[in-house]
């Protein structure tokens with residue numbers, strides 16, 4: 417993804433610790449210890465945050481955490497929160513490679529991966545958020561009845577992810593290649609998803625459990 421530099425993003429992030437945490441390598445955040453809700457749902461690579469902001473608005477009893485590694489992107493979600501605060505959404509400017517520093521084991525109820533970068537080159541396979549390396553981290557952090565929700569427009573990445581998830585092994589409890597045609601499955605669109613929908617591209621989605 418090409419990123420635009422957003423002037424003042426770093427400063428804004430620093431000035432709003434009530435809405436956003438800026439993770440530094442080595443920080444053991446263990447965020448779940450500061451929440452008072454029974455359920456915690458996390459989106460990894462949330463971009464500008466439309467999806468998780470809407471989920472948090474619609475589900476006040478769930479604590480949401482939106483993780484995104486780039487200041488210039490996450491600042492858009494921060495601006496939304498400054499304008500209309502929500503007490504059940506925390507933003508985390510961080511790289512998902514350090515996921516085990518953010519929460520305690522068995523503390524999460526759901527992980528969302530939404531239009532994650534596909535990293536198509538073989539030599540970058542380990543960076544894919546559905547590589548076994550990441551699945552292992554989700555398994556550590558999710559409660560026994562927790563689940564993983566993954567959606568993408570990218571067919572080869574979806575195929576790779578199905579294989580990776582099944583061979584881990586995890587159990588796939590829902591799978592579609594046409595999410596927008598399934599009126600029985602609730603869906604909130606991300607920014608990327610809206611763009612793909614306008615281009616009439618189909619969207620793949622799966623839900624899986626350990």
Ligand SMILES: C[S@@+](CC[C@H](N)C(=O)[O-])C[C@H]1O[C@@H](n2cnc3c(N)ncnc32)[C@H](O)[C@@H]1O
Nearest residue numbers: 461462463484485511512530531533606607608
């Ligand atoms: C293709 S965008 C999708 C954004 C959003 N989920 C959507 O659907 O509109 C992927 C996002 O994931 C973020 N990302 C990729 N790898 C990440 C990582 N290791 N940790 C945190 N964020 C990551 C990127 O910076 C980018 O904003």
